[in-house]
Amino acid sequence: MPFSKLRTEVEKIVQEHEAPVDLRLKEICELLKAEIPYYTWVGFYFKNGDKNELKLGPYAGEPTDHTIIPFGKGICGQVAVSNKNFVVPDVSAQDNYIACSIHVKAEIVVPLFKNGENIGQIDIDSNVPDPFTEEDERFLEFVNEKVAEIL
Known part of the structure; x- marks a missing residue:
């Protein structure tokens, strides 16, 4: 499914006002994992x-x-401090990487802001080397903007 169609699907999930927030967040995670082949x-x-x-x-x-x-540890912890996207094409080349699985080859972490404050992030692992593009970054920024609306 192309990112343009996924944007529509993410918006639908966010607008399910009767569903608890955690359930909607899990639905977003499951959608992205199911529809983007390199999102492991x-x-x-x-x-x-x-x-x-x-x-x-x-x-x-x-x-x-x-x-x-902890803040500063691993890719996620670094993003909590830097407030910037972090795309890691090859996790084995990172000194400050926390391995979740021996199969993970790449990672992308995009901070989630609410009222200008970094309150969290979306974290994607991939078993494919160097799969993430600028299009992934823009899409995940969009996802986080939508998620911030319901937090």
Whole structure:
């Protein structure tokens, strides 16, 4: 499914006002994982209260032990500090990488802002080397803008 059609599907999920927010976030994760062949694991991490750490939210993919990630650690932790997208074409080339699976080859993390504050992120792992393009970044920024509307 092309990104343009996925945008429409994401908007539909966000507008399901009767569904709890976590359920809608999980639906988004499942949609992206199912429809984008190189998205192996899709999940949201959110700032954990006043702590300088991220807590795993809804996701689609294999279970992970990384339910809490300190700021600055791994790709997700770095994005929590930098407030910038981080595209990693080859995770084995990253010194500060937290491996979730030996099969993961690439990762993209895009911060999620609400009222100008970085409150979390969407994290995508791929078992395909270097699959992410600028189109993925723009699409995931769109997803996060829509998600911010319901948080």
